[in-house]
Amino acid sequence: MTGALTLLGVTFLVFGLSRIQGDPRSVLISDDASIDQWQEMGKQLGLDQPVYKQYMIYVVNLVQGDLGTSTLQKKPVAGILLERGWNSALLAVTAFSLTILIGVPLGVLSAAKTGGISDYVIRMFAVLGQALPSYWVGLLLILIFAVGLDWLPAARKSDWTSLILPTLALGWLGVSGQIRIVRSSMLDILDSEYVRLARAKGVTERAIIWKHVLRNAIVSPVTFASLTFASMLTGSIVVETVFAWPGLGLLSVNALNNSDYTILQGVIMLAALVYVLFSFVTDVVYTMIDPRIRIQ
Numbered sequence: 001m002t003g004a005l006t007l008l009g010v011t012f013l014v015f016g017l018s019r020i021q022g023d024p025r026s027v028l029i030s031d032d033a034s035i036d037q038w039q040e041m042g043k044q045l046g047l048d049q050p051v052y053k054q055y056m057i058y059v060v061n062l063v064q065g066d067l068g069t070s071t072l073q074k075k076p077v078a079g080i081l082l083e084r085g086w087n088s089a090l091l092a093v094t095a096f097s098l099t100i101l102i103g104v105p106l107g108v109l110s111a112a113k114t115g116g117i118s119d120y121v122i123r124m125f126a127v128l129g130q131a132l133p134s135y136w137v138g139l140l141l142i143l144i145f146a147v148g149l150d151w152l153p154a155a156r157k158s159d160w161t162s163l164i165l166p167t168l169a170l171g172w173l174g175v176s177g178q179i180r181i182v183r184s185s186m187l188d189i190l191d192s193e194y195v196r197l198a199r200a201k202g203v204t205e206r207a208i209i210w211k212h213v214l215r216n217a218i219v220s221p222v223t224f225a226s227l228t229f230a231s232m233l234t235g236s237i238v239v240e241t242v243f244a245w246p247g248l249g250l251l252s253v254n255a256l257n258n259s260d261y262t263i264l265q266g267v268i269m270l271a272a273l274v275y276v277l278f279s280f281v282t283d284v285v286y287t288m289i290d291p292r293i294r295i296q
Helices: 002-020 035-045 051-063 077-112 117-131 134-148 160-190 193-200 205-216 219-233 237-242 248-257 261-289
Strands: none
Touching: 002 051, 002 261, 077 117, 077 160, 077 205, 077 219, 077 237, 077 248, 077 261, 117 160, 134 160, 134 237, 160 205, 160 219, 160 237, 193 205, 219 261, 237 248, 248 261
């Protein structure tokens, strides 16, 4: 119910912003168009109807999967988003895999070795990952591996090697955040009574860390991972722009530069839908991790 209300609120916001910018015909039609052409386009877009009817038409079209037609490309927005969405999904999956495969083990190691050298090194890595801007990291990777060493392509999508640099640039921030959230969650559990009892019973430290502590500290990392993947999936504007990656982020930038507002509206609605779906999936995963949690 909450997700449906959220999507409804987003539709109202997107529709309102599209009307605040002025008459859509001023962008869609040339300056030398006749009055008859102006009025005919108004009828096609439903602009001759009251505003509330225009909003109802907009919502009905969204439910049917009609996101309008791109002003620049003259193609259905839904098809464009689907095409670009696969590229963003590919980048998101690889960057998210990097986030989990590196972030979780390093976070566990940092928590298990609190105060040690490895803990300080991992924490420094995490701080740098969250402090350095993504565009700077991307440019640095291009400078080193594409320009200096000439090992990898600098930009655009070609073969699998073109995926490596944007994955590193996008995934580093996720890795850093996952390290910090896993470490923080585990430290809260390590001082609990049942952990001390397990140690008193002679349970190995490895079993305590991986079977008892991590399992009970996993809720917050799952939430962070879900939101991280959703943000990666809907397109990282900075990383995709730096590497000219043909995904939703670069599509949004080009649409903004060319005043293609139907594309922007479609991207916003897709992002809202993805976040709502991932929030629901996260709630379901909670019930699997901890049976005491129930979806209200």
